Amino acid sequence: MYNEESFRFFFDNMKELVFLMEVKEDEFYYKNMNQSAMNIYGETLIGQPLENLKNATLYEYILYYYNLVKETNKPIRYRDVSIFNSSKEAYETALTPIWDEYSTKMYILAITTNISDQREKEEDFALMESFLENTADTIIISAADDTVLRVNQSFEEMFGFKRADVVGIKRSELPIIPKDYAPETKGILTKIKAGESVTVSETVRLTKSGRVIPVSISYSPICNQRGQVVAYSSIYRDITLLKKLEAEVEKRKEHYKSLFTHHNNGVCIVDLQGNLLKVNEALEEITGYSSDELKNMSYSMLVEKMDVRFYTAINWNIFDGETHRGKITLRNKQDEKLYVTFTVVPIIVDEKVTGVFIILHDHTKETEANLLLDKALKDLENMKHALDESAIVVSIDKDGIVTYVNDMFLEMSHYSKDEAVGAHYSDVGLNTGNEDMLHTVRQGNVWRGEVSNRDKYGNIYWVYKTVVPLKNIEDEIIEYISVHTDITERKLMEEQLEFEAFHDSLTGLPNREMLYQNLNNLIEKGTSGLVLLFLDCDNFKQINDTYGHQVGDEFLVQYAQLLQRTIRSTDDIYRLGGDEFIIVLQDTSTAAEEHVHQLIQRIQENLQGLWQVGGHEFEATTTIGVAIYPTDGTTVEELIECADIALYEGKRAGKNNVTIYDDQQLEEETEKQEA
Numbered sequence: 001m002y003n004e005e006s007f008r009f010f011f012d013n014m015k016e017l018v019f020l021m022e023v024k025e026d027e028f029y030y031k032n033m034n035q036s037a038m039n040i041y042g043e044t045l046i047g048q049p050l051e052n053l054k055n056a057t058l059y060e061y062i063l064y065y066y067n068l069v070k071e072t073n074k075p076i077r078y079r080d081v082s083i084f085n086s087s088k089e090a091y092e093t094a095l096t097p098i099w100d101e102y103s104t105k106m107y108i109l110a111i112t113t114n115i116s117d118q119r120e121k122e123e124d125f126a127l128m129e130s131f132l133e134n135t136a137d138t139i140i141i142s143a144a145d146d147t148v149l150r151v152n153q154s155f156e157e158m159f160g161f162k163r164a165d166v167v168g169i170k171r172s173e174l175p176i177i178p179k180d181y182a183p184e185t186k187g188i189l190t191k192i193k194a195g196e197s198v199t200v201s202e203t204v205r206l207t208k209s210g211r212v213i214p215v216s217i218s219y220s221p222i223c224n225q226r227g228q229v230v231a232y233s234s235i236y237r238d239i240t241l242l243k244k245l246e247a248e249v250e251k252r253k254e255h256y257k258s259l260f261t262h263h264n265n266g267v268c269i270v271d272l273q274g275n276l277l278k279v280n281e282a283l284e285e286i287t288g289y290s291s292d293e294l295k296n297m298s299y300s301m302l303v304e305k306m307d308v309r310f311y312t313a314i315n316w317n318i319f320d321g322e323t324h325r326g327k328i329t330l331r332n333k334q335d336e337k338l339y340v341t342f343t344v345v346p347i348i349v350d351e352k353v354t355g356v357f358i359i360l361h362d363h364t365k366e367t368e369a370n371l372l373l374d375k376a377l378k379d380l381e382n383m384k385h386a387l388d389e390s391a392i393v394v395s396i397d398k399d400g401i402v403t404y405v406n407d408m409f410l411e412m413s414h415y416s417k418d419e420a421v422g423a424h425y426s427d428v429g430l431n432t433g434n435e436d437m438l439h440t441v442r443q444g445n446v447w448r449g450e451v452s453n454r455d456k457y458g459n460i461y462w463v464y465k466t467v468v469p470l471k472n473i474e475d476e477i478i479e480y481i482s483v484h485t486d487i488t489e490r491k492l493m494e495e496q497l498e499f500e501a502f503h504d505s506l507t508g509l510p511n512r513e514m515l516y517q518n519l520n521n522l523i524e525k526g527t528s529g530l531v532l533l534f535l536d537c538d539n540f541k542q543i544n545d546t547y548g549h550q551v552g553d554e555f556l557v558q559y560a561q562l563l564q565r566t567i568r569s570t571d572d573i574y575r576l577g578g579d580e581f582i583i584v585l586q587d588t589s590t591a592a593e594e595h596v597h598q599l600i601q602r603i604q605e606n607l608q609g610l611w612q613v614g615g616h617e618f619e620a621t622t623t624i625g626v627a628i629y630p631t632d633g634t635t636v637e638e639l640i641e642c643a644d645i646a647l648y649e650g651k652r653a654g655k656n657n658v659t660i661y662d663d664q665q666l667e668e669e670t671e672k673q674e675a
Contacts, residue, residue, distance in 0.1 A: 004032070007020060007032055007034075008034075011034035012034050012035045013035075013489060014034055014036060014111075015036055016036065016111050016112060016113045016114075017033070017034070017036050017037040017040065017111070017112040018033060018034040018036070018037060018109070018110070018111050018112075019032075019033045019037060019109075019110040019112075020032040020033070020107055020108075020109055020110075021050065021066070021107060021108040021109075021110060022105065022106075022107055023070055023105075023106040023107065023108060027049045027050065027051060028049065028050040028063075028066050028108065029047065029048065029049050029050070030045050030046050030047060030048050030049075030050070031046070031107060032046060033045065033046065050062075050063065050066065051063075061080075062078070062093070065078045065093075065095055066095065066108060069095045069096075069097050069108055070097070070106070070108070073097050074097070075094065075095060075096040075097065076094075076095050077092060077093065077094050077095070078092070078093055078095075079091070079092045079093075079115070080092075080093075089114060089116045089119075090114070090115045090116050090118065090119035091112050091113065091114055091115060092112070092113050092115045092118075093110055093111065093112045093113075094110070094111045094113075095108055095109070095110050096108065096109045096111075132150070132152045133152055133153055135152070135154065136154060137154060137235050137236070137237060138151075138152065138154040138155045138157075138158045138159075138235070138236035138237070139151065139152045139154065139155065139233060139234070139235055139236075140155060140166075140171065140174075140233070140234040140236070141222075141231060141232075141233055141234075142171045142231060142232055142233075142234065143230070143231050144193060144229055144230055144231060144232070146170045146171050146172055146189055147168065147169070147170060147171070148166050148167050148168065148169055148170070148171050148174065149167065149231065150163075150167065151163050151166060151167065155236075158207070158213075158236065158238065159176050159205070159206075159207050159208060160207050160208030160209060161175065161176070161208050171234070172186070172189070175206065175208070176205045176206050176207070177205065177206070178204060178205070178206055178212075181203060181204065188200070188219055191219075192219055192220075192221045192229065192232045193221075193229050194229075195221050195223070195227075195229055196221070197218070197219060197220045197221065198218075198219040199216070199217070199218050199219070200216065200217040200218075200219075201216050202214065202215075202216060202239065202243075203215060203216075203217060205236070213238055213240055214238070214239050214240055214242075214243045215236045215237060215238055215239060216236075216237050216239050217234055217235065217236055217237075218234070218235045219232055219233070219234050220232060220233050220235075245296070246292075246293075263280050263282055264282060265282055265359050265360060265361045266279075266280065266282040266283030266284075266285070266286040266287070266359070266360035266361075266362070267279070267280045267282065267283060267357060267358070267359050267360075268280070268283055268294070268357075268358050269347070269355055269356075269357060270299045270318070270355055270356050270358060271354070271355045272319060272353070272354065272355060273298075274298040274299040274300055275298055275299075276294050276295055276297060276298070276299065276302065277295075277355070279291045279294045279295070283360065286332065286338065286340065286360055286362050287302075287306060287330075287332050287333060288332035288333030288334050288336070289332075289333050293333075299318075299358075306330040306331055306332065307330060307331045308328050308329070308330045309328060309329045309330070310326060310327075310328050311326060311327040311328065311329075314326075318344050318356050318358075319346070319353050319355075319356065320346075320353075321346045321348065321353050322346065323343065323344065323345050323346065324342075324343070324344040325341070325342065325343050325344075326341070326342055327339070327340070327341050327342075328340050328341075328342055337364075338362055338364045339362075339363055339364045339367035339368070340360050340361065340362055340363070340364075341360075341361045341363060342358060342359065342360050342361075343357075343358075343359040343361075344356050344357070344358055344359075345357040345359065391408065391483050391484060391485055392406065392408045392409045392412055392463065392483070392484035392485070392486065393405070393406040393408070393409065393481070393482070393483055393484075394406075394409055394425070394430065394481075394482040394484070395479060395480070395481055395482070396425050396479065396480045396482060397478070397479055397480075398477055398478055398479065398480075400424050400425050400426070401422065401423070401424060401425075402420050402421055402422065402423055402424070402425055402428060403421065403479070404421065405417060405420045405421060405428075409484075412455065412461060412484075412486060413428060413429055413453070413455045413456060414455045414456040414457060415428050415429075415455075415456050419456075428456075429453045429454040429455055429456065430453055430482075431451040431452060431453055431465075434449070434451055436449070437449065437451070437465075437467060440467075441467045441469050441477075441480055442469075442477070444469050444471065444475075444477055445469070446466065446467065446468050446469070447465075447466070447467045448464070448465065448466045448467075449464070449465060450462060450463070450464055450465070450487065450491075451463060451465050453484075460488075461486065461488045462486070462487045462488045462490075462491040463484035463485060463486055463487060463488075464484070464485045464487050465482060465483070465484050465485075466482070466483045466484075467480055467481070467482045467483075468480070468481045468482075468483070501513065502514040502517070504575040506553055506556060506557065506575075507556060507557055507560035507575050508560075509560055509573055509574060509575045509581075510572065510573070510574045510575075511574065511575060511576075512574065512576050512577070514574060515574040515576070515582055515584075515636070516636050518572065518584070519532075519584060519636045519639070520636055522584075522586070523629070523634070523635070523636070527586065527629075528629075528630070529586075529629075530584060530585070530586060530628070530629035530639075531584070531585040531596060531626060531627075531628050531629075532582060532583075532584055532585075532626070532627045532628075532629070532639045532640070532643050533582065533583040533584075533585065533600065533603070533624050533625070533626055533643070534580070534581075534582060534624065534625040534626075534627070534640070534643035534644055534646070534647045535563075535580070535581040535582070535583065535603075535607075535622055535623075535624050536579060536580050536581075536622065536623050536624075536625075536647055536651070537559065537579040537607075537620055537621075537622055538620070538621045538622060538623055538651070538655040538656055539620055539621065540552065540555075540556075540578070540579035540620070543555055543618060543620065546618075547613070547614065547616050547618075550614065551613050551614040551616055554613050554614055555611060555613045555620070556575075556579065558611065558613060559579075559581075559607070559620075560573065560575065560581070562606055562607065563581065563583070563603065563607075566599075566602055566603050566606050567583060567585075567599065567603070568585075568599065570585075570586050571583060571584065571585050571586065571599075572584045572586075582640070582643075583603070585599070600624065600626070600658055601658075603622075603624070604622060604624060604656075604657075604658060607620065607621065607622040608620075608621055608622070608656070621655060621656035622656065623647055623650040623651050623655050623656060623657060623658075623659075624647065624650065624657075624658045624659070625642075625643040625644060625645070625646030625647025625648070625649070625650055625659055625661065626643060626646055626658060626659065626660040626661060627639045627640075627642035627643035627646060627661045628660075628661075632661050642661040643661060645661060646659040646660060646661035647659065
């Protein structure tokens with residue numbers, strides 16, 4: 001049966017949009033919606049038909065799915081996803097049919113989730129697919145266990161093998177790898193699994209026809225969201241032409257020795273045509289290129305190839321006869337970024353500029369150290385901002401005084417910043433009773449765990465807490481940083497689930513599991529004088545058959561409530577199921593024995609009254625079986641069995657009476673079973 005409070009309890013705290021639609025003939029009406037939906041659409045939508053949607057196209061689209069659920073009576077999902085469209089968000093809606101248990105009304109529960117992140121993943125996937133199939137580079141994708149998952153079209157063109165020839169085999173067993181080169185792959189796979197990228201600048205591979213081609217290979221790990229390496233890529237490039245060029249340059253290497261070989265700064269001579277005539281070893285070290293390689297590049301080509309970036313705009317010509325100085329960044333052959341100062345000095349012969357000296361000084365280490373320092377400071381600032389935006393942060397000095405709180409703490413605790421900062425942490429609701437936490441952090445160790453705090457108004461909220469002790473250079477604790485994640489909603493749900501596990505869903509009374517647990521505890525503690533009453537309504541089946549199960553359920557609720565009003569505060573009631581209830585009486589000492597008999601009599605008399613349930617009036621009586629601990633049994637099972645036998649004897653004797661178990665009943669019951 002639809003219940004407003006249940007709907008609010010389950011859905012109001014959800015960030016998804018939840019709509020309860022009532023099916024009436026050929027239309028669907030908004031029966032209810034959660035708070036997230038009301039924040040967008042307002043309450044005026046409740047009671048309106050679905051066809052009132054202003055967007056006719058959207059109405060036709062979702063009406064199809066609502067009708068499909070109505071016809072099939074099965075849950076479905078539909079999505080509204082449009083990739084590569086920055087102006088439109090993506091949603092997924094789950095439709096679930098619900099039938100009222102006591103009527104023929106049908107409802108449809110619609111839960112709409114924003115899946116824009118999923119759309120972005122689909123866009124990324126589409127882009128990656130396009131890149132793999134259209135790039136000129138040869139790409140092999142392998143799993144973490146070295147199995148080839150995929151190759152692209154360029155692989156087929158470079159090596160002559162079809163995809164079906166290689167997909168599914170180990171990469172180290174690819175027919176393109178010469179046998180003598182197979183061991184090289186083992187070390188590479190180890191590094192990749194450790195999350196490292198590996199570049200093999202020069203090796204050889206075999207085509208299907210057996211031709212040997214020189215290649216460079218770049219290996220890169222592919223990680224999942226948890227940072228685990230799940231696959232890796234291998235990008236091959238044919239360097240045949242480069243190898244031929246290197247071989248030719250190697251022959252002429254000795255012809256290009258420079259007088260500047262031992263200069264600390266990189267030096268080269270550039271002629272008026274922009275050719276590099278001479279270079280020294282320092283320049284080779286800076287650029288990563290050999291002198292032979294540099295001699296085959298023009299000045300402009302070198303600037304372009306090394307991705308030179310000037311700090312300031314250049315409005316002069318290197319051949320204008322002037323000396324120029326400045327700062328640049330460049331990328332050497334290994335693609336390492338370098339920070340360099342340059343000086344351009346003109347070479348003047350017969351008062352004419354015939355060329356220039358270019359002198360480069362590498363100050364990368366000094367610059368990177370400064371950049372790292374700046375980055376570290378910025379990272380600290382960003383981490384602080386990220387923490388402040390995602391968690392409750394509190395800083396406490398060694399004496400327990402709060403020195404810092406972020407906005408999320410103020411919002412959760414309802415204290416103002418002035419009230420919190422400068423106060424002892426116990427005075428702003430932070431948990432002080434966890435001895436394990438206090439002992440751990442005072443020893444200088446990090447502590448993690450769940451604790452309950454109280455806000456300014458005494459309300460409890462639960463957090464998952466991490467406390468990090470901070471030490472000075474003398475290894476003394478000077479401060480504690482406490483980072484909290486709000487888990488109140490989860491804890492409340494756990495408490496609710498625990499309650500439901502040990503309580504009857506109809507009457508709210510403790511159930512059979514709780515009876516066994518509590519009674520076992522009492523027995524283990526050595527509690528004496530326990531009395532167990534086993535109650536059974538004599539004509540409950542007749543009530544159900546005559547007036548229906550709904551009246552029967554309401555009768556049981558009133559029956560349980562009457563029992564609760566009748567017993568003492570020291571007594572406990574449990575529902576075993578159906579119309580069977582157990583009452584455990586604890587205060588049954590000799591002095592209280594008369595009161596116990598009076599209580600049993602009062603229970604029986606109260607249950608004999610005239611009942612009015614659901615517009616019906618009827619009488620009901622109750623038979624009670626009594627077992628006493630430890631006289632009749634020393635375990636829960638034995639006590640329930642004895643009380644059940646006494647109950648049976650009371651039923652057989654004419655119902656509506658109280659029967660106390662004795663051994664004779666057990667003998668008679670045993671004889672019946674044996675007969």
